[in-house]
Amino acid sequence: MKKLLLALAACASLGGLAACSEGAEGDGAAPTDAGEVNVYTARHYDTDLALYEDFTKTTGIKVNRIEADADALIERIAAEGEFSPADVFVTVDAGRLARAEEAGILAEVDSPVLQERIPAHLRDPKNRWFALTTRARIIIYNKAKGQPAGLATYEDLAKPEFKGRICMRSSSSVYNIALLSSIIAHDGAAKAESWAKGLVANFARPPQGNDMSNIEAVAAGECDISLVNTYYLARFASGEKRKVLDGVGIIFPNQATTGAHVNMSGAGVVKSSPNRANAVKFLEYLASDTAQQLLAGGNNEYPTAKGVAATSAVEALGSFKADTLSAAEIGKGQPQAVTIFNRAGWN
Numbered sequence: 001m002k003k004l005l006l007a008l009a010a011c012a013s014l015g016g017l018a019a020c021s022e023g024a025e026g027d028g029a030a031p032t033d034a035g036e037v038n039v040y041t042a043r044h045y046d047t048d049l050a051l052y053e054d055f056t057k058t059t060g061i062k063v064n065r066i067e068a069d070a071d072a073l074i075e076r077i078a079a080e081g082e083f084s085p086a087d088v089f090v091t092v093d094a095g096r097l098a099r100a101e102e103a104g105i106l107a108e109v110d111s112p113v114l115q116e117r118i119p120a121h122l123r124d125p126k127n128r129w130f131a132l133t134t135r136a137r138i139i140i141y142n143k144a145k146g147q148p149a150g151l152a153t154y155e156d157l158a159k160p161e162f163k164g165r166i167c168m169r170s171s172s173s174v175y176n177i178a179l180l181s182s183i184i185a186h187d188g189a190a191k192a193e194s195w196a197k198g199l200v201a202n203f204a205r206p207p208q209g210n211d212m213s214n215i216e217a218v219a220a221g222e223c224d225i226s227l228v229n230t231y232y233l234a235r236f237a238s239g240e241k242r243k244v245l246d247g248v249g250i251i252f253p254n255q256a257t258t259g260a261h262v263n264m265s266g267a268g269v270v271k272s273s274p275n276r277a278n279a280v281k282f283l284e285y286l287a288s289d290t291a292q293q294l295l296a297g298g299n300n301e302y303p304t305a306k307g308v309a310a311t312s313a314v315e316a317l318g319s320f321k322a323d324t325l326s327a328a329e330i331g332k333g334q335p336q337a338v339t340i341f342n343r344a345g346w347n
């Protein structure tokens, strides 16, 4: 985080958004100037910086980065219209990928490399975006108290026997919004709403913190059960914090039904891209073994490119059946999910 803040501090502020330039610094001969690529990204992981540097090192293409919230980026690209300098849009939520596509800001990309590397269910049918990494939102429980009986699905979390045992982060988190949207897609809005209400009735405390602090709360026995993203669990795999991970048990939900809810980060080439060839090159690079290892490995996510392995910390969480709901479906129910959370009193 510190590294990211330093990098951002060195960036000029453009209309409230940070604009950053990753030069081809470091050792070795400076690559020949092969132009630039303007990346509008909503990924907030400082490990991605190494990726941009490596791309510049190998191609000579300079990466200019604009970093902001995905919705702000979509709005900005749409507002800039045909004069937008944006070449590539990167985000961390399937719903935002679907929204970018609906906003008409993404171009169809005809790249045999991308079509070969990224499985069909992890890219837009018209190749307007490609998933780069995935993460699952899974159930954790306090290991010392044992695995709660009758808890195997997201739906089970609303059962009355779990009253007073569940701690969660705020419903404003897109991780929860995307999950509820997927439940709406599978079970319908009425069932999704009674689920949300049942879960709120089971809260051990008002929603608070983030996935990291809720993992710590479950490990410490402050509450018994929570829902968190896989990569946050993997962050506790080494070092002093290992005892936190050892204190929680893991349940991959809905293994006998729809599979564990999976969200994705992904990218697409912007329709008005002034450096289109470089933009496609950048996406193809993101699907390469090296980039996939940096992208997924740096944040303990699952790589999407065929034949690339996740980190050992991620593999150790276990294998599971993933929900294959499309990005469009994960996105579609999000506005309704927000309304349901409000009605259910999930702050």
Ligand code: FE
Binding pocket: none
């Ligand atoms: Fe996150």
